[in-house]
Amino acid sequence: MPLTAFKQAHIYERQAAPKEKHKSIIQCLECYDRNVYMGTRDSLVQHLILSSSMNGELDAGLRKTREGRVRKLGSSNPVTQLRAVPVFNHLLVLWDRCVSALNMFSLEPIPALKKIQHVSSFEVCKSSLTAQSQAACVEMVTSSSRRKVIQIHMVGVDRWEAVREVSLPQDPVALAVDGASICVATSDRYLLCNSKSGNSVELCPHNHSRQNALVTSAGEGEFLLNGPGSLGMFVMKTGICQRPPLQWPEELLAAGVCFPYILTLQPQVLSVYSMLDQKLKQTVSLSGARGLLSTSVFTERDIISLSLVPLEEQIQALVRHDRVEEALLLLDGVQSHLPLDSYKELHKAITCLAGFIQFYQEAFSEARDLFIKGELDPKEIIRLYPGMASCLDEAFQSQPVQVRKARDLHELWQEDRSIFLHYLDFLGDFLRAIRGTEQGMKSSKEVDCALLRLYAEQGDTDNLEQLVASPNACRLDLCVPVLQQHKRFFALGSLYQSHRMQANAIKTWMKITDGQLDDPSCSDVYEHIVRTLSQLEDRDAVWTFADWTLQRNQEVPVHISYSQFNCRGQSCTMQQYGINIKTEYQGEKYVQTEVESNIGAIRGKLRQLLWDSVYYDISTVYERVKSTALHTERAILLGRAGEYSQALQVLVHQERDPCAAEAFCCRASQGQGTQLRLTLLLTLLNIYLSSEDLTSAAVDLLNRNPHVFAPQTVLQLLPGSWSLQLVSQFLVGALRETSHQRRMGRLQRALAQADSICFFLCVCKKDFTELQFVCNLRGELIHTSCSGYTAS
Structure with missing residues (x-):
């Protein structure tokens, strides 16, 4: 399907008496707002008035045109060129090789502006027309019909004058103006001239006849040339080309630019090419075309307007016909001409549509990337799958995308399960990719519920456990029945736990252990319960399930009691706990002995861990033990933090273990050199010497380490009351x-x-x-x- 970039409308037909048909041919055209000016072969200037305007261009939807005034310039010679200068209400006319000025509305001559003679063509600098609405003058460039020059004129409301001229190597044929830059076509080449400096640079030769040497402005700082080999060439005012050339038809009558398109005119057809990919997008059939002005085409007696279809409509039309790549190319190319919000929304919509096309073609990797890039609402994908509608909120209003050759996944699920499984794999892959991102967070409940259902149905135990054991947004009213239906009771307990429903979680796991619920996907549920209880901060919950754990195994719960009570510095509670359980299960002496033995072994492992591990946060652990009876452990943490003096104080005054204090000095200085060990032992000696009750400990420390302490240093520290x-x-x-x-x-x-x-x-x-x-x-x-x- 060809693209409809422009709509056409016939807005005027010139009537003439049979004997005057050859005289009343339209020769040139000029448009401004609602005003259209025609120049004819028989020296007439005709003013036409349209019923309304649209952005200064002819409106293709309007067909009513009212004839205004007519001005007869002479008895012969055609009017070859018209240009409006609305800032002064001037209409500049090239007739009989002279430029004259008329009033735009009365078409009366302006007496103060005398004719400029010997002109073959002229152009008004558009930038000077639009730069300031109150401009004192505008710039006009004329090409001489007698000399090899172009002249620059300053045009005011009641005067004009030639201010500069630029010499050329050959006679000028056509020209276009952009500020100080003038692109001139001579008989066999194109030149780029500067009106201020007078310099000129040769661009390229051409082999066209005089009437086919085309040059026109293509936008700010750019010109379009009919180059050699029928190439449409874009040349910047700096002399370089930033766009690839366009291969267009031979024997063109005219060419112009209406971004993002290039229009080329032949007698029987107008062709529309894209500036973005240089491809032909549209053709408009004509009969006897003579000229092109912007988006208006005129024949001998008719004026046809071409109005650009809104870019958004063009893009959407391409999308509807699955020309997604072309739509994205057009959208990116016209980004600067669209409001930012419109561009972003269109880009997202087209990217998502491209994703759906890939999705239905089973190109799942490409579809996933496009859905992520287009920020697709994941609910739009979830709703496509049978059984997943329950995961969606009732208030969700889908905005389905129409894609040709789209598959109904409900039918596919019944007809071809093997292909449907690939679609299920895609769903999981896509939802995992966006989960936790801004795109997924907007629909976190739907994403997590859909993933849980998907994992449960596919028997994906690992992913299911990972989902329910971590923070999630699963709705319990939707997900609990799904897990129960698929007998995923261990995962059900983890789901309760992640939602801070500890009692429900433990009760569910207890039922699995007791055989009331069957879940073949898990093992060691009892040990998981014990680990969970050992980490609970809810003391009441621990006591609630302690009896059950002891009925199953009398040894494992010791870990619960140690972590829950002794580590909190409540040794009396630990003892009471041992006494309570002995009355129901074992003898008191055996229980206490067993508990103490286990505690000693566990504390030994804990100390080794605190000394050796680098994978824990010292300050966090210290806050947990600083108010407990774990003095040795606290000293180790202080030592790891570099607080050696404070650590030794704890061992000496709270743990009351000189051997442990001396061992601490050796362990803390291990691998650090002898100087640190000496420093630590001197610190310990000072602690002992600060208290008379610790004299014997100080003496023992000195006697055990005579090879470490320097005698002269020790003698300076010892009290004077000590004997030799x-x-x-x-x-x-x-x-x-x-x-x-x-x-x-x-x-x-x-x-x-x-x-x-x-x-x-x-x-x-x-x-x-x-x-x-x-x-x-x-x-x-x-x-x-x-x-x-x-x-x-």
Whole structure:
């Protein structure tokens, strides 16, 4: 189907007496708002008035035209060119190689504006017409019929004058103006001239006859030329081409631009090409066409208006005929000519339509990407699937997209299950891709409900568990029956839990464990219940289900009791809990012993974890244990945070375990060097020395580490009341260590000297008897006598 880019309307037909038909032929045309001006072969200027206007162009929907005044310029010679200057109410007329000025409405001559003679063609600079409504003057360019020049004139309300002229290598044939840039066609080439500097640049040659050398303005800063080889060439005022050339018909009468289209006129047809892809979009049949002005075509006696179909309508027409890529190309090309909101909405709609076309062709990957790019409401996809309508809100109003060769998925589900399964896979893939994004969040309930139903029906246990175990927007009134229907009871419990219905979740899992509900998709439900209870902060809920857990297994619930009670620093509650359960299940002594044994092992693992792991947040864990009786664990966390002094204070004064404090110094400095260990032990010593009750602990610390502490440092710290006998053991050990280190140092130096001597002897193979040495060519040290060198 060809694109209808323009609509045509016949707006005027010139009547003439049979004897004057050859004289009354329309020769040229000019339009402004409701005013149309015709120039005829018999020297007439005719004013026509349309009933209304649309954006300054002829309205194709209007056919009524009223004839206005007529001006006879002479007895012969055609009117070859008309241009309106509405800012001054001037109508400029080229007749008999002279430019004259008439009033636009009375068609009376303006006496102050004398004729400009010897003109072959002229143009008014449109930018000067539109730049300021109150312009003092506008610019006009004329080409001389006698000289190889073009002249620049300034036109005012009651005067005009030539202000500059530009010399040319050949006679000018046609011209177009854009500001200071003038594109001129001569007899065999195109030139680009600057009206201010007078410079000209050759663009390209042409091989057309005089009447077919075409040049016209193609928009701001751009010209359209009829180039060599019948190529329509776009040339910027800088002299470069930014668009590919257009291959158009030979022997054109005229060409023009109405963005985003190029119009080319031949005697029997007007062709419409796209500036975006250079393809032919529309043809309009004519008879005896003579000229083209913007979007108005005239024959010898008729005027036909072409009005551009609104771009939105063109795009929608392409979409309706599945020409989606062409529609997107047109939309992107005219983006600057559309309101931003309209462009965005159209782009989304077309992108989504392209997605539906791919969807029904089973190109699912492409369809998913287009739906995401077009921000498709996921409800529009969900509604297509049988059984999924219940996931949608009753207030949802679908806006279905009409796509040719669309499939009914309800029929496909009954007729071809294998293909329908591919469509189901697409649904899951698409909904997962948008879940959590802005596109999916707008329909989060529908997305999550549809995914849950899809997973349950397909038996996709992993994805189902991941969905219900994480925060979700599933509607319980819709999703609970689905899980019950498909016997996904473990997932049902997880759904309750994700919606903070802990009691419902645990009760559901208990029924699975007790055999009241059958769910073959899960295992170890009992241990899952225990883990859940161990993490609950609702103490009452824990007590509610504690008895049931102990009836199933008397050992596993110890983890619940430890995490729920002891870790909160309530050792008395832990003991009471053990006493309560013993009366119903075991002897008191056995239970308490077993609990204490388990607690010791668990705390040992906890301490190791706190020392070694880098995958937990220290401050968060510290906040949980700082008010508990887990003093050693608290000290470890303080040490991991670099608060060594505070950690040692906890171990000394709260845990009251000197051995643990000293072990902390060793563990904290492990791999950090001896200096940190010495610093920590000195800190611990200072803590001991600050309290008279800890004197024995200080002495023991010194006696166990004489090789670490420096005697002079320790003596400065010790109180003056201490006796020499109290620290004698430390001093003896420290002095022995000092002597040992000195002796070892001397021994190492002696060994080093011996190695050096052996090195020299190995090179010379002689005894060491001289004090002077030299270096040979290999860089080795030898005796001077061995080298043969004699000092002068």
